[in-house]
Amino acid sequence: MEVKYKVIAKEIEEDIIAGKYESSKKLPTVEELMDIYSVSRSTIRQAIKRLVEMGEIYQVQGSGIFIRQTSKEGYINLQCMRGLGVEFGAERIKTKVLELKVIKSDEEISEKMKCDIGTELYYIKRLRYIDNEPYIVEYSYYNKEIVPYINTEIAEKSIYTYMAESLKLHMGFADKVIYCEPLNYEHSNMLGLNEGEGSLTIEDTVFLTNGLISNTSKVICNYKYAKLLSLANFN
Amino acid sequence: MEVKYKVIAKEIEEDIIAGKYESSKKLPTVEELMDIYSVSRSTIRQAIKRLVEMGEIYQVQGSGIFIRQTSKEGYINLQCMRGLGVEFGAERIKTKVLELKVIKSDEEISEKMKCDIGTELYYIKRLRYIDNEPYIVEYSYYNKEIVPYINTEIAEKSIYTYMAESLKLHMGFADKVIYCEPLNYEHSNMLGLNEGEGSLTIEDTVFLTNGLISNTSKVICNYKYAKLLSLANFN
DNA sequence: AAGTGGTCTAGACCACCGT
DNA sequence: CGGTGGTCTAGACCACTTC
Numbered sequence: 001m002e003v004k005y006k007v008i009a010k011e012i013e014e015d016i017i018a019g020k021y022e023s024s025k026k027l028p029t030v031e032e033l034m035d036i037y038s039v040s041r042s043t044i045r046q047a048i049k050r051l052v053e054m055g056e057i058y059q060v061q062g063s064g065i066f067i068r069q070t071s072k073e074g075y076i077n078l079q080c081m082r083g084l085g086v087e088f089g090a091e092r093i094k095t096k097v098l099e100l101k102v103i104k105s106d107e108e109i110s111e112k113m114k115c116d117i118g119t120e121l122y123y124i125k126r127l128r129y130i131d132n133e134p135y136i137v138e139y140s141y142y143n144k145e146i147v148p149y150i151n152t153e154i155a156e157k158s159i160y161t162y163m164a165e166s167l168k169l170h171m172g173f174a175d176k177v178i179y180c181e182p183l184n185y186e187h188s189n190m191l192g193l194n195e196g197e198g199s200l201t202i203e204d205t206v207f208l209t210n211g212l213i214s215n216t217s218k219v220i221c222n223y224k225y226a227k228l229l230s231l232a233n234f235n
Numbered sequence: 236m237e238v239k240y241k242v243i244a245k246e247i248e249e250d251i252i253a254g255k256y257e258s259s260k261k262l263p264t265v266e267e268l269m270d271i272y273s274v275s276r277s278t279i280r281q282a283i284k285r286l287v288e289m290g291e292i293y294q295v296q297g298s299g300i301f302i303r304q305t306s307k308e309g310y311i312n313l314q315c316m317r318g319l320g321v322e323f324g325a326e327r328i329k330t331k332v333l334e335l336k337v338i339k340s341d342e343e344i345s346e347k348m349k350c351d352i353g354t355e356l357y358y359i360k361r362l363r364y365i366d367n368e369p370y371i372v373e374y375s376y377y378n379k380e381i382v383p384y385i386n387t388e389i390a391e392k393s394i395y396t397y398m399a400e401s402l403k404l405h406m407g408f409a410d411k412v413i414y415c416e417p418l419n420y421e422h423s424n425m426l427g428l429n430e431g432e433g434s435l436t437i438e439d440t441v442f443l444t445n446g447l448i449s450n451t452s453k454v455i456c457n458y459k460y461a462k463l464l465s466l467a468n469f470n
Numbered sequence: 471a472a473g474t475g476g477t478c479t480a481g482a483c484c485a486c487c488g489t
Numbered sequence: 490c491g492g493t494g495g496t497c498t499a500g501a502c503c504a505c506t507t508c
Binding site for chain 2: 053063080082177178196199210211226232
Binding site for chain 2: 473474475476487
């Protein structure tokens with residue numbers, strides 16, 4: 001994170017959040033930013049590109065760099081994986097670990113996680129609350145060769161934070177499949193809804209930067225509270 | 236689209252689809268690609284970056300560029316806006332235009348489209364089928380100052396194609412909010428489902444490259460057929 | 471140690487927007 | 490036409506993986 005363009009992107013982002021450009025909705029020009037940060041054009045453009053991808057700003061050729069005024073409040077951001085705690089603030093999220101055990105991968109999971117059948121996996125079932133309302137039911141599998149140890153205490157907090165900060169794993173990217181499925185009896189009970197009502201469901205496959213799959217999850221969301229946000233581009 | 240890095244990205248993508256790297260799952264090195272296309276390092280890196288964003292490949296520092304083996308078959312891709320016809324093939328999609336008229340923007344829509352109250356808008360309601368199964372109900376509003384003319388014939392095909400190719404509009408990016416909502420009586424009938432069942436719903440706001448909003452839509456999807464795909468990154 | 475991707479520089483020229 | 494972003498080049502050095 002100590003590379004220049006990431007630091008500059010972060011500083012610009014903080015300026016935006018602090019309201020520095022609130023009046024004009026416009027950032028300094030690329031040239032001005034080069035002067036401000038004493039770096040080359042391409043470094044500025046890398047920083048800007050990062051902010052464009054994060055949905056903070058957009059660029060108009062010949063005109064300038066403008067602030068993108070999309071409220072991200074209350075939405076689960078699909079572009080950038082951070083975990084619920086980071087997204088909403090750890091104090092709003094409570095987690096109950098319902099099951100946590102080591103299992104051996106069967107054919108179906110091996111297919112998804114591209115691992116051998118019989119590979120040891122952590123299987124974790126959690127119920128997570130937001131502002132004390134049942135929010136999601138989550139089933140997840142972690143490859144024990146990559147994540148050698150998880151206990152209840154860790155699973156009650158953020159497993160992603162644990163993986164990144166304690167295990168120093170480099171998480172790279174994730175595939176997410178999103179669909180709607182009728183709730184079964186158990187899940188409807190857990191979420192305080194009725195059987196047969198819809199659920200917003202997300203299936204995640206998480207890859208390390210080296211391309212290995214660390215975990216897969218199925219997340220069943222309470223449709224009353226869960227809203228996702230995605231920022232698309234035309235190509 | 237005639238810029239070098241986009242052309243190169245397209246060629247590499249076609250090679251991938253054609254199965255050129257199927258055995259190794261690995262692309263040539265950046266250096267080799269520079270030679271192959273006779274361009275500079277940064278042009279190759281721009282092309283590669285584009286393919287990374289599209290979820291085609293991933294890079295591992297010190298190791299190489301690898302093919303990302305995610306099946307995109309049958310999913311609506313959230314990253315890149317193309318319209319259903321392009322996504323699934325125009326022959327699989329049929330569209331029935333249920334309503335098409337010019338209205339004046341009220342407070343609620345003006346808020347969403349950041350236009351003045353009273354601005355003329357096209358209001359279009361469509362039912363779209365995939366493989367002859369009812370797939371989505373769509374309500375959309377187009378700013379008439381930007382899209383001055385739409386008729387039923389156009390709305391039966393792809394409005395996006397019309398905007399890009401006939402009107403030469405430069406579509407830039409879009410916000411998408413995704414949630415699940417119980418179907419009302421009318422929509423359940425239209426989709427051949429039961430009232431109260433869930434629906435996967437997407438609210439789109441589409442921006443031109445200059446930051447103006449051309450249209451907003453609410454798309455109610457048949458949960459039995461609609462699956463979305465999103466590719467996330469850790470930052 | 472060799473190979474390969476990641477960051478950064480300095481500079482040139484092009485394309486588009488607004489006055 | 491001046492201002493501003495978009496593309497491209499050539500080259501240097503760093504960081505990580507692999508052997």
